Amino acid sequence: MKQLNSAQIRQMFLDFFKSKGHDIEPSASLIPVNDPSLLWINSGVATLKKYFDGSVIPKNPRITNAQKSIRTNDIENVGKTARHLTFFEMLGNFSVGDYFKPEVIPWAWEFLTSDEWLGLDKDKLYVTVYPKDTEAKRIWHEVVGLSEDRIFDVEDNFWDIGVGPCGPDSEIFFDRGQSFNDIAEDDPENYPGGENERYEEIWNIVFSEFNHLPDGRYVDQPHKNIDTGMGLERLVSVIEGTRTNFETDLFMPIIEKTESLSAGKKYNANDKDDVSFKIIADHARTVTFAIGDGALPSNEGRGYVLRRLIRRAVLNGKKLGIEKDFLYQLVPVVGEIMQSYYPEVLKNKDFIEKVIRSEEARFRETLDAGVTMLNQTIAKVKADGKTVIPGADAFKLFDTFGFPVEMTAELAEDDGLTVDMDGYKENMQAQRDRARAARGDAQSMGNQDKLLMSIETASKFTGWTDTDDDAKLMNIIVDDTLVDHVEAGVAQVIFGQTPFYAEMGGQVADHGDIVDENGAVVAKVTDVQHAPNGQNLHTVDVEGHLETGATYHLQVELTRRQKVSMNHTATHLLDTALRQVLGDHTHQAGSLVEPDYLRFDFTNFGQVTPEQLKQVEEIVNTQIWRALPITWKEMPIEDAKKEGAIAMFGDKYGDTVRVVTIGDFNKEFDGGTHPTNTSALGLFKITGESGIGAGTRRIEAVTSKEAFEYLTHQENLLNQVAQVVKSEQLDAVPAKVASLQSDLKAAHKEVEALQAKLASQQASGLFDSAEPAGKYSLIKAQLKVAGMNELRQLADQWKTKNASDVLVLATEANDKANLLVAVSDAAIKQGVKAGNIIKAIAPKVQGGGGGRPDMAQAGGKNPAGIPDALAEAVKVLAEL
Incomplete structure (x- = not known):
């Protein structure tokens, strides 16, 4: 079995099916477009329904993708099992009325077992088929050559995700050995498809012959289709030989970062902590990608899922001794792991971090008190000899501390308790409006909630029609304390009525003056927010005397x-x-x-x-x-x-x-x-x-x-451009700029030609200087050329001359190192691959790269390491 990382495995899958004539479909947003049947994209095929139901005809009926997906139906099992995840990637290949079982089954076997691809041990692979699907079973046995004792009939092998394409399927399992298992060897479930950890399902090939309509009917597809799904995380776990998905390179950097943020906790030290590490790693990936795709935390739909995941992660961070906001710090780690295929994560990381950190902070404000209350509730229920937490208590946790009821149920389950869900729903319905108001007020007013919520002064907004008004000062708050008067500094005040608009719905607050009976400005209004009981709460810079009970003239800054x-x-x-x-x-x-x-x-x-x-x-x-x-x-x-x-x-x-x-x-x-x-x-x-x-x-x-x-301002800039390009008329500027661009392009071509000529001169005699490296011949050199483009041109010349088995070239450009490796067809047939060589020598220049078997390239930030890289190439080739 090859040693491959997750990025290589993903790309290898796509490359394999591209070689079979498939177009690579980019991973779509996690938020479904025009598909009300789904909350999230939950599989690779979910984004391609339009092709399978015939509403859109694809340009190429052969499609392959690596699709990010979210499933939350088993969220409580995440971290407690080896395989459950909320966010995962599904590798898939699809045929829209083109190929079918005779093609797809041998292709699956080729990709999994061929030395050119994954090279898995054939003797460790098993398959399951739908009992009535005799054709699939025949192909596995007669065409692929799999013995009948490794083909199992399973009644559940019929794939149906709801509305959309469906049909019988064939699952492929990898035998990890009894040492990986959680059941005895003679257990009846110890077989591919049984409830065990030994046989890992890595691929599901669906023979899509039907379409599941919204009204529940199953109808024949006009054409037989193929859709497959292979979980990247499971495949990586198999290839990297890890016990669970979480020890792979997709998760371990996240777990290691979490370790560094924890109170000295270490992964693999005890099962309880491990569950928390896994939950955090999984949820960090999920919320990072979901927010990156446009979902935001809220109390409904996708937003509720995000809020719940963030809060679960925060709670598990607390179990690891993390007392500060931390989940947002995992966003760049997720981005770095996934950047080879999802560069947008790092590009948008600032926005994603901001959303997560805001949600973390909002929840953490009430977390300690909420956990304390839940623990007290659990203790009381147990002391009373009961096993059910009352619905009213569960609702109070939600209403007061923002605990989703599912989270309460999950934490209660750890103590062997359940929650009265019917009672919870009754309380929710009875107090929905009040609960929403309380949550909104608490979030907007922060630490002043208790004081402000006790103030019930009536206050009327008159600003719809007036921008100035006389009003009685009802309350003054300084340093979270009610006072009767204030002479200077910052205060918060409430009037019986006010024309000042309080910030809401994106519109900023009014500013203005508070004027006393003598016409003197005694305070400047710098902000206005809504207090918990609905009053407009004015933040003011006091310049004179303010006292409760007095009447003032309020003047809104009219221009603003x-x-x-x-x-x-x-x-x-x-x-x-x-x-x-x-x-x-x-x-x-x-x-x-x-x-x-x-x-x-x-x-x-x-x-x-x-x-x-x-x-x-x-x-x-x-x-x-x-x-x-x-x-x-x-x-x-x-x-x-x-x-x-x-x-x-x-x-x-x-x-x-x-x-x-x-x-x-x-x-x-x-x-x-x-x-x-x-x-x-x-x-x-x-x-x-x-x-x-x-x-x-x-x-x-x-x-x-x-x-x-x-x-x-734009016109002034255009005038400046006109002066630079010596155009008397603004209308003529575009044509003048286009002419200059044309001249510049011609100059660039001339420079490129000169650079190519210089490269050819440097290469004079280069192709006559082959040296032995083991049983292969090698030409290596460091040249003074402009960059990678010139190295590729030289490689093309080398190929036509057939000057050696391997060519390794290097140059320094813009304080960076550029490396190129080319391999002849004859050497490739003997197992030499350019990509392997470039990966071995690139670290010498503090870089990395890759490519095809015949040509690969790399960049690095240490040009001084070029001689070492060339020397390493000789060593690597000699050892092959």
């Missing part, structure tokens, strides 16, 4: 309010415009409305093109120039939904909502401020569009004065 309001209206116009241009799958994923700009995050699978952005701009500006009236009214939420109003913030609404209507163009639930007409915006201009995570994009834009200033 106007600019924020205009940008808020622009976000509504932008949201609708994006849906019109990109499609209804686009949804808001966050926003920020500042005085000087707006930021709008939205879901979209793929980059937004410049043409699409131009369309969006034109649509928004058209609505501005149409001078649409902007109106708002409060109404029951069900009535608002019937009128077609869009809910922008999901579960943050009560029974009565405020609906903002912009002419005939846009109608949304909204609690922000707006001008009375779109004409107030003047102009809208997008200043930037970027990806902030897989499946999530961000647009930044400006309106009014800022839009004019942005365009003026």
